Amino acid sequence: MAERFANRRDIRFLLEEVFDVNSLTQYEYFKDHSAETFNMVVDTVMKMGSDLMYPVFQEMDKYPPRYENSQAKVHPAVRIFLDECGRGGWLNADWNYAEGGQQLPNMIKFTYWFVFSAANYALGAYAQLTAGAANLIREFAGQEIKDQYLDKLCTGKWQGTMALTEPDVGSSLGDLTTSARETDQGYYLIKGKKIFISGADTDGADNTVNMMLARIQGAPAGTKGISLFVVPKYRINEAGELEYNDVHCDGIEHKLGYRGCPICQLTMGENNDCRGYLVGKPGRGLGYMFQMMNEERINVGIGAVAKATAAYYAALEYCSQRKQGRRPGVKDQSLPMVAIIEHPDIKRMLLLQKSIAEGSLSLALQVSKYIDLIKVLPDEEEREKYSLLVELLVPVVKTYPAEAGIMATSAAIQCLGGYGYCQDFPVEQYYRDIRIDPIHEGTTGIQGQDILGRKISLGNGKAMQYFVAELLAAIQSAHKFENLQAMAAQLLQSLNELRSVTAYLLDLSAQGKIEEFLADGVLYLEMFSLIAIGWQWLLQAVKANEILQAGSSLRENDKLFYHSKIYTCRYFFSYELNKIYGLVKRLSSTEAITVEMEAKFLQV
């Protein structure tokens, strides 16, 4: 078993040294905080991870929720963990004091989501879903709903969910059919079915609060007819008691991974008595959801990073202990075997995992810092800049660790050989758990369409310009270190390749060739991601160099740590970033094979 699911040292490096989270305390909103409070938060959640979450990580997979008497029964750890989240204020720590929050930076919030997910992804999901539901209510609901729900959600007494998907409606939300009939009692009567709703039935909390999309009767077809409702499993009656709200759990899915959290099928209104409470204005439901979507997508990305990270530490520990074989050229079988971490191919697989995990975490924290700055910077243009960067980078933060994380967790299995394939070791579970991430909160296909079809053109191309400027600044700062100059040059060349490919694709769009333009959005996103992660590695290597140069009194372990960052950066540039050259060939091709070829050619 891995003893570490996340590296406290690496979190400190990224938060304090690379992104200087403490600099945020200069702003009014964060002024009560300090390096000490931030450190205390991270230490506390690491301890929660170690004490409460990681010990039941494999158990929750082995004994997934059961469906009994029309109810989902979950692991007892769920209630304990939600209670603890409520007590610690983790579900709304970023909210302002007036709302009951602690005005913690987003960077810190995403850091503790990362720690929770690394310790036990399925368990962490209950909290993230609840926080997400609470956020929607806080942002868009009227006071009465806020009074009824926020405290229960934020204390972890009630479970929150996001109820979007329907049996025939996954990515095309405009087609959803769950209906809401207005009454004169201040509520709507909801009727319909939802599927794939995480945490929508549970005995780990006293109630479930579904944030549900539905179409008010008479509303237009498509996305404009969709409204957002609070549809609790138990509503509060006039006596202030909970009564059943005709939200029936029809069953739970048996899944590849992410097994600790039930994915539910719901039927609303079997007895025509399911009440939904409108949030905000009619017809604005999808808009509200999408205003929360960036945060949800970053959460998914962070969850994927976390799983890849935990798998990496499990593999690292195994490879450090397991002895097998000898160095090349050593033929004498009487000599002792070496730990397999001595073999270059094992080091390659470990660096692959490390570079994906730590590179993606860095990008997620970079974007979190932008979100914090948007909140506090006085200058409007600056705020706009960071908003555009967040919009542009969210598909990358969500997708790169999800897709590359499959490779990373697969490499973790490979490091363990046959043991990696067995359930005594945790790596096969990470491999299963992470496979949900390219699917939920917008598939990789959707993210590819998003970045290419929408994001790179945002603000008349300003989003992309800001991105280029950030990279050029990083390249500039790397140039002063001899050991980084080649990498700085490589990143610049990669960026130029991206600009050419982007121009070529936008030209297709300008010619009205929309299908051709978007067909390889997923590959474009992959290329973009490699460059974005390369940028983050260069930033980390620059910081490591600066510290190594400045600090002659560094402890030996710190020296190793900073050098490891430079090695991993070199690995990423040589093994991963170079992959763009295959992608460039495809993305600049004039052959639109997947558009040209009709489906019938596959159906023979």
Next chain:
Amino acid sequence: MAERFANRRDIRFLLEEVFDVNSLTQYEYFKDHSAETFNMVVDTVMKMGSDLMYPVFQEMDKYPPRYENSQAKVHPAVRIFLDECGRGGWLNADWNYAEGGQQLPNMIKFTYWFVFSAANYALGAYAQLTAGAANLIREFAGQEIKDQYLDKLCTGKWQGTMALTEPDVGSSLGDLTTSARETDQGYYLIKGKKIFISGADTDGADNTVNMMLARIQGAPAGTKGISLFVVPKYRINEAGELEYNDVHCDGIEHKLGYRGCPICQLTMGENNDCRGYLVGKPGRGLGYMFQMMNEERINVGIGAVAKATAAYYAALEYCSQRKQGRRPGVKDQSLPMVAIIEHPDIKRMLLLQKSIAEGSLSLALQVSKYIDLIKVLPDEEEREKYSLLVELLVPVVKTYPAEAGIMATSAAIQCLGGYGYCQDFPVEQYYRDIRIDPIHEGTTGIQGQDILGRKISLGNGKAMQYFVAELLAAIQSAHKFENLQAMAAQLLQSLNELRSVTAYLLDLSAQGKIEEFLADGVLYLEMFSLIAIGWQWLLQAVKANEILQAGSSLRENDKLFYHSKIYTCRYFFSYELNKIYGLVKRLSSTEAITVEMEAKFLQV
């Protein structure tokens, strides 16, 4: 549920049209066969797959073998299937008539292993293991052992296994410690432990025959001290009855996938009464095993192809039926949704799967044909040529479908979205099942060392020269078709890149930089594989073109089929083969990061 796990039409195309299996009947050894018998064989095994195997594919995963009273209890289908294999003669159909075989070509044998694996990989494994054990005995054992075991194995009454791995000895077989003490009774007393032995305990057969590596007491350390023994679970006593041979199953592994077949831990000689019967000469055990290794590795590759193929058909069926969204630019939500196979990104994911599955099957059959030719060609130089090509290509046949198959089955999951993650659909099982293939019968790391460290230099570089010549011939034949000229040129350029990279790496070796030379063997194998699969796609496209040009009277479905081959070839060249350009950058780098960086930098 997918209705097809393999495509009979594609098998016919490859066997008859691309590789002209019928041409083998011109040789004495195969002269009793004809197109009819070959077709009958394939039809029969397809029917076995549909009737016996595929119906229990998911069930055998859901209810894996249980370990009860020191025995593994397997699914009842195992006995039925092994009986059927025995009756049909499938376990030794390639043997000659005198040995009880049917003198069927290797091409046909690998085709039916493919069909079995596609229908139900775990079930097929029982047969492959038994055939492998029988083959070892036939090839190397004395007459007495043959008389006792071959008939029982070939009729499927007894289960065969390959017992190599030990608790601390995976890839470094030279370190194994299971011991054999000679007696004057004609047998050896075996003592030791083996782990990860597929099928080593089962109630699906009346006995288990372990082909086991052990070290005779007093033998030298390392690989030269290893001998091969038959170590049955029940030995035949003087009365001709079965009696327990002190081979104890200590337990079975709980695995990510491949769950229908038990992977056992064995203890031999707890009561000092485990008898082993020497096969061949002492000290030659590893050599014997390795003479069978090519076949075993091709089997693994074919198993991976089969899983990727079955996953592809499940995804294809789903995408053809599932409706979601509309074509880009269609904003009118009242228009009906289209089947998702109409979306270019879905077509891309299907072509990815198809190109990996059909390209790998093609290469496996190509190599099978070489094996058949080695058996029958009169000219020694020709036989040597094909032997060298087989040696060179086996790591590719084994590894490419295993590693790319992870991508392919992951894409199958992605095609199904959330449903792909659920156990109601079979794709998540293929994703789990295929993950064993980069591990067993030599990990991907071992295969990378093999091709780079041994195979490309084989026959003083002749193996590589023959490979180049085969590709040049294919390129030549493609040049006469206008629609293939660009691809022919691309393959030529890729081949030249491979030759440059190979020369660069061999130069490192010549300089004595052995670790640097071998460090990226896995990446070299990946590059080599992309080019080898590109070659196979070009061959298929050439054949499709030839038939389309010749046959104006082709049926519509055949036309679609041949055009689909050309589309898939174009996909592979544009999306997959171009990946070599990233690999070339890395493989020609002078920075040996994974050699230079000591392990301690990862351990902070």
